[in-house]
Amino acid sequence: METDRMKDLIDRYLAACNAFDIDGMLALLSPDVRFENHSGGQLTAAATGMDEFRELAGQSRQLFLEREQRILDISFGQDSAVATIAWPGRLAVDIPGGPPAGPVMELQGSSEFSFANGRISRLVDRS
Numbered sequence: 001m002e003t004d005r006m007k008d009l010i011d012r013y014l015a016a017c018n019a020f021d022i023d024g025m026l027a028l029l030s031p032d033v034r035f036e037n038h039s040g041g042q043l044t045a046a047a048t049g050m051d052e053f054r055e056l057a058g059q060s061r062q063l064f065l066e067r068e069q070r071i072l073d074i075s076f077g078q079d080s081a082v083a084t085i086a087w088p089g090r091l092a093v094d095i096p097g098g099p100p101a102g103p104v105m106e107l108q109g110s111s112e113f114s115f116a117n118g119r120i121s122r123l124v125d126r127s
Contacts, residue, residue, distance in 0.1 A: 001115045003076045009120055010081060010113055014069045022057045026050055030121040038126045065090040065101075072108070081113045087127070 009028055016024030035053055037045040047053040067089035074083040087107040094100045109127030113120055 001079050001118070005118070006076060006079075006081050006113070006115055007074070009115065010071070010074070010083065013120060013123075014071070018068050020061045020064075022054060022061065025057060026054060028120055029053065029123075030116055030119045033120065034122045036124045038124065040127075063092055063095075065092045069111075079115045081115075083111045083113070085109055085111050085125075 013025055013028050016022075016028070029050065031050055033047075033049065033053055035045075035047045035056065036043060045056055047056045067087065070086045072084040072086050074081055085108065087109060088104050089107070090104050091099060091101045099105055107127055109125060112122070112124040112126075114122035
């Protein structure tokens with residue numbers, strides 16, 4: 001897949017994610033999409049397929065009042081991309097043993113995107 005097409009899919013995905021637009025995110029994903037979230041080197045969430053992804057995205061939407069993922073840097077492979085992401089967000093609820101609701105958290109991590117058939121087929125977030 002060409003770089004411009006991959007970048008467009010990533011930009012559209014992040015815009016939908018920032019807007020809590022689950023249907024907009026799903027429209028860009030392969031039916032058999034694999035999603036993983038790793039925090040501190042541990043797998044903290046995973047979903048395979050549209051139904052699991054929709055459920056996980058719905059749970060995430062309830063956690064945040066606002067969020068904005070911004071690309072700081074990106075590199076492209078044949079059918080993949082790795083982006084360094086700045087990720088400020090404001091929690092809607094207190095996280096047990098973690099940060100409280102309210103203040104803006106400034107996070108940074110990476111997102112690994114794989115593509116197949118003109119869609120995002122795999123997404124791995126690491127922070």
